[in-house]
Amino acid sequence: MADFFQDVFNKTKKFANNAVDETKDAAQKAKLNNKISNEIQMIDRNMVEIGKYFYEQAKGNPPQELMQYFNNIRVLKDSIEISRSEIQSIDEAMTARKNSNNQY
Numbered sequence: 001m002a003d004f005f006q007d008v009f010n011k012t013k014k015f016a017n018n019a020v021d022e023t024k025d026a027a028q029k030a031k032l033n034n035k036i037s038n039e040i041q042m043i044d045r046n047m048v049e050i051g052k053y054f055y056e057q058a059k060g061n062p063p064q065e066l067m068q069y070f071n072n073i074r075v076l077k078d079s080i081e082i083s084r085s086e087i088q089s090i091d092e093a094m095t096a097r098k099n100s101n102n103q104y
Helices: 002-058 064-101
Strands: none
Touching: 002 064
């Protein structure tokens, strides 16, 4: 009978130790996946900065294989300027309306 309880104790202990090991392993994997994710974000930020630098250096004479991307940037910048101009016009109209309403 003592062997039965010792066997149950040993199996329970082994099960508990396995559960602890699984928990530790899962925590370590999560920590490493988080580290990898952060490092990928850092790589992306550095690549963006390299791209900005390269763009500024080459925008007058971009490489042919990147011409479409340079053109896309130019079109987007033009669109931004148009939108900013429209915002300025709206702001001016709002200010004029406010000033005309204050005259009464």
